[in-house]
Amino acid sequence: MRFAAPRDPVMVADWVSFNVIDVEKQDWARGWASLKKFTERELHARVPYGHKEGPYPLGQWVAEQRRAYGAGQMTGVRARRLEKLGMVWSLADERFQENLEAAKAYYDEHWALCAPRSATMLDRPVGQWLSNLRRPGALADHPEWETALKAVDENWNPEWPAEWQRNYAAVREMTAEESVLVYVEPGVTVHGMDIGRWTAKQRQPTVWRALTDGQRERLVQLGITPLPPALAPETLAAPSTAAVSAFEKGVAALVQYKARTGSVTVPRGHVERLEDGSEVKLGVFLSNTKTRRAKLTVDKLAALAGLGLEWAAA
Template identity: 70%
Template structure:
């Protein structure tokens, strides 16, 4: 009998819990005990405590839509968060399949394979979009129960995060219309060989800064090739000193940040064939 169960106005669940307490304390007569036993009374104190805590767990679930409560959570004056955390420990439910069945009846994901914090965020998201049509859309900054659900959702949709999720996590997100963001493929950066002979190749420089190393790597590519050159974003160029430069990233970043480049940097890039720098 759930601790919070009532028959009409009578708190039957609490009354049964009190009978178990009296029996355990030796304060119940044999006649009363036998009458209760004929009705199926189980005297286990552990069962009684479980039912009382389960009642608190139901109250928590009704408000938070999940049993993946933080350890500090409480309901009905019960430390329900710590209680649930204890039950998730390996072997905690050994010999009590009925306890696990009761918990599953409240929340099928009460003991997920992934972090409970993830489950708490998902539970809120699911409630927010329950009656919505189309893909789930909750913007960053939308906070429920102290959790920025919008920020969390945006992170789950990132390609690298989505790929790292467990299959069950992705399945649950898909049930509420969440899909990963499309992978953005940056275009390869075309460069041309210097138009005029005699332009310094920069290969004799001793690069120090990140920009100088990028220029030296670009000069090395130009020296090794002729005509129009295409540098993929993933291209890595080795310098004579043994260091490596992510040349494709350097070129892409230089172009996107060109508003902050100095005149001499523009000139260095233009001399090495970058048309956008010359322009």
């Protein structure tokens, strides 16, 4: 009768440990490789729980990594490797990042994150989401979220009403090029907002005095200043004489340009110098006048059409 040789318990423990750890390492490496493939294709690491990368249950694996990280059972090396792939540890953070992408898309189109509550973007209620985050204390536990929002729009949560910021942002974009401000007359609308009338209202002495220092500073940077009291009553009733004069100068510049070149096709960056020494950004004038042609009077359209601008005659 033969007896099995006694086994060294230390050796057995080492053998079991090596094989178990090796298998676990292999599985983790397989999950990491699958996640890397997913992120390279989708450009993010937000894997749905039920998603499989080929036959591999990647969504479940990612959920397990979040659990291990939250329980303090993950090494720093693994955590860093996952973070380099864009891993989001918190589900709340994941939802924030998804909504942030929608907010960025909204900003690209509207130039501000002060969206009305009804606003949607990328099939997400971005307006209500931003409104919720503006509530006092909403970001107390997530300062990194506020940093991310400010990186998109420094004034996403202004001290003044969000509606004011929306109008200001629209005027700011309209006046990004020099000399355009004079064409922002009552009736000029952007995204449904009458920014011409809004601008005229800000210039009223009583309204101007009610603004905060920050609001007045922003308006002055755009060249918007308060009207002298004597001019205030008639401002909202009709376009200013400065706007009419600017149109007439634009037409005079076009007449001069056409006489010299025989064409009314003007490069956008072209500046025409008139006989009185003044300069007109003729390309900008024509581009912006065409944009707001629906707001031009019959006389103005006729003057432009008479010079050969087909869009004015249409």
